[in-house]
Amino acid sequence: MSRRRLDNSNGPTGLLGEIQTLINTEPMDSMYEITGELGRGKFAVVKRCMEKATGKMFAAKFLRKRRQGRDCRAEVVHEMAVLEAARNNPRVVNLQAAYETDHDIILLLEYAAGGEIFDYCDCDELLPEGQITRLIRQMLEGVHLLHQTSVVHLDLKPQNILLTSLAPLGDIKIVDFGLARKLGTVGELREILGTPEYVAPEILNYEPITTATDLWSVGVIAYMLVTGESPFAGDDKQETYLNVSQVNVDYSQEAFSRVSELAVDFIRKLLVKTPEDRSSAADCMTHPWLWHQYPITEPITPRTPRERSSGNKWAAPPEDPEDKENFTLDSHHTHAKRFRFEVEGERATQASPSCDLPL
Numbered sequence: 001m002s003r004r005r006l007d008n009s010n011g012p013t014g015l016l017g018e019i020q021t022l023i024n025t026e027p028m029d030s031m032y033e034i035t036g037e038l039g040r041g042k043f044a045v046v047k048r049c050m051e052k053a054t055g056k057m058f059a060a061k062f063l064r065k066r067r068q069g070r071d072c073r074a075e076v077v078h079e080m081a082v083l084e085a086a087r088n089n090p091r092v093v094n095l096q097a098a099y100e101t102d103h104d105i106i107l108l109l110e111y112a113a114g115g116e117i118f119d120y121c122d123c124d125e126l127l128p129e130g131q132i133t134r135l136i137r138q139m140l141e142g143v144h145l146l147h148q149t150s151v152v153h154l155d156l157k158p159q160n161i162l163l164t165s166l167a168p169l170g171d172i173k174i175v176d177f178g179l180a181r182k183l184g185t186v187g188e189l190r191e192i193l194g195t196p197e198y199v200a201p202e203i204l205n206y207e208p209i210t211t212a213t214d215l216w217s218v219g220v221i222a223y224m225l226v227t228g229e230s231p232f233a234g235d236d237k238q239e240t241y242l243n244v245s246q247v248n249v250d251y252s253q254e255a256f257s258r259v260s261e262l263a264v265d266f267i268r269k270l271l272v273k274t275p276e277d278r279s280s281a282a283d284c285m286t287h288p289w290l291w292h293q294y295p296i297t298e299p300i301t302p303r304t305p306r307e308r309s310s311g312n313k314w315a316a317p318p319e320d321p322e323d324k325e326n327f328t329l330d331s332h333h334t335h336a337k338r339f340r341f342e343v344e345g346e347r348a349t350q351a352s353p354s355c356d357l358p359l
């Protein structure tokens with residue numbers, strides 16, 4: 001068995017370079033059988049696979065090493081390093097192993113069989129309030145633990161919050177740490193990133209990114225779970241940006257008809273323009289909405305994750321011909337495009353693409 005250890009040094013980008021996981025260069029199909037596709041991004045495809053010896057299921061994330069003609073191994077190593085740092089976080093998907101082929105580095109991840117919570121952000125499929133508060137408590141626990149280690153996720157959205165099982169509805173697992181950063185590694189972090197509907201105003205304004213940036217996204221996710229609507233989505237990305245920067249949110253009774261007023265109060269404390277005035281994860285954990293005893297009943301007709309979501313998030317064609325094989329349109333995710341803001345050039349371009357409380 002040939003194995004290689006990658007150990008990139010920290011570059012000026014603030015990417016983490018040290019990993020413990022050995023990258024296996026033997027073909028992974030000697031040990032695992034691919035059984036289906038779980039999702040796609042611009043530079044990654046995630047497949048379900050079974051460990052032949054045990055029958056255990058995993059999610060294999062195939063990450064391109066070359067993107068837009070550039071060697072992006074450092075980005076992949078960084079994603080692995082962040083996952084390793086979060087190994088003891090029960091709300092973060094576990095990195096089991098890694099493989100390497102000519103084109104990809106493959107991350108073998110714990111399989112979250114219940115699909116994305118995005119599937120419950122639809123007016124016809126909303127969860128009971130008691131389930132929503134349970135999932136948000138778990139999400140906050142995960143985010144709080146990340147923030148305690150100065151890691152910010154920066155791409156929290158309903159497509160990156162998965163469930164361990166569908167029926168009964170399982171626990172949450174946070175995935176996709178490709179944009180995550182360790183605060184303090186590059187001075188002020190003003191860079192990047194995110195998906196237009198979920199990005200905080202400070203990102204649009206090129207202001208410093210802090211842990212509060214993730215809490216904005218938690219507010220957006222909470223809004224979507226409660227109302228089935230995306231609070232800032234406009235007809236185009238300019239309108240979305242304007243909605244975000246003006247914090248144009250519909251808090252009407254109509255939008256919040258099926259939940260208590262405490263839900264509105266919770267969300268109002270997160271969708272706050274000034275990051276310093278936003279609730280932290282620890283603040284949120286003590287909010288009464290999350291601890292009120294609402295009934296928890298299962299959705300009436302749970303369907304399989306594949307039926308409810310096909311997982312592709314790219315509505316715009318890829319810029320690099322290398323990426324075309326990874327591109328399909330999906331109306332479920334057309335509003336979830338990711339853009340990268342290049343601060344230095346003042347340009348906005350489409351990107352390559354401990355709480356002890358009971359949870």
Ligand SMILES: Nc1ncnc2c1ncn2[C@@H]1O[C@H](COP(=O)(O)OP(=O)(O)OP(=O)(O)O)[C@@H](O)[C@H]1O
Pocket residue numbers: 038039040041042043044045046059061093109110111112113115116159160162175176177178311313353
């Ligand atoms: N561990 C997992 N178990 C089950 N499904 C998964 C797992 N990891 C990812 N997926 C599915 O694959 C999708 C894409 O995964 P991920 O977000 O990590 O890829 P990505 O290419 O980085 O996506 P994006 O380009 O949107 O950031 C997820 O939204 C989810 O539906």
